[in-house]
Amino acid sequence: MKTQMEHEWLHKLIGEWQYEVEATMAPGQPPAQSKGSEVVRSIGGLWAVAEGEGDMPGCGPATSVMTLGFDSRTKRFVGTWIGSMMTHLWIYDGELNAAGNTLTLESEGPAMKDQSQLARYRDVMGFVSNDHRTLTSQVLEDDGTWRAFMLANYRRA
Template identity: 55%
Template sequence: MDAMTPTPLKEHQWLQRMVGAWEIETECVMAPGEPPVTTKSIEQVKPIGDLWVLGEGEGETPCNAHAVSRITLGFDPQKNRFVGTFIASLMPNLWLYDGTLDANGRVLTLDSEGPSFAGDGTLAKYQDIVEWVSDDHRIMKSQVLGADGTWNHFMTANYRRKK
């Protein structure tokens, strides 16, 4: 790959599947033992050339606040890893993504680090796991690594392509 005229790799082409308009239904577990809270939002994913995608999201949060978000995703051939960022209007931190695609090309696991749910100023490890069900349906599950070393699921978002 020439640095001045890069050729898109299969990983870049994989990301282009996300391009389009999406309706999202999200279930969040706000506290252990409580029923999940369901919210609805939308996302418009645009290509940035052939190498990157930009997702622009907007909708309600489980706390009944309106939020706007942006996600960038690409593939870094030198690292052989998916990379990206996430920001949201209600969060003061920038989330940096570093991820891998499974051997079947269906599941992208994005690792990140951010403020712990404990609210004590410590950082925690997080994962956003994107799984393609079909070309018009993807699921993202979010989990946080607990102090005991186990992953704790707290959110599932179903993305369905707008017709």
């Protein structure tokens, strides 16, 4: 299958990264800091697979695996995320902004206030440069606003 512009965008993720995270899990709490590393590889030029290791705020040492691709039929980015700190499989659906520099992925997962309930989440990925990217995680609050609770800065190793 021939790659499309969206697949080429995913290729920018390929490589070895070091990251620093600042997370505030509940309003009014002080932010927690953590660090880790991530290796991103391609599968067939169509998929990116990111394997991460490091500390997760509030959870300690953690490993994670994220898959990202672009579904040429639906014209949407799709993917998954799993982590060693939970049993929930996160399913991503998203799109690039008009400028093609920010990927917004939406998902549902355990609510921070009550893990027996689901909440809507949004991860926003962007490139500051070819060697520096960011990830901002947001949760949809009861009042309909999105609250950013985590910012990660990734730098090529």
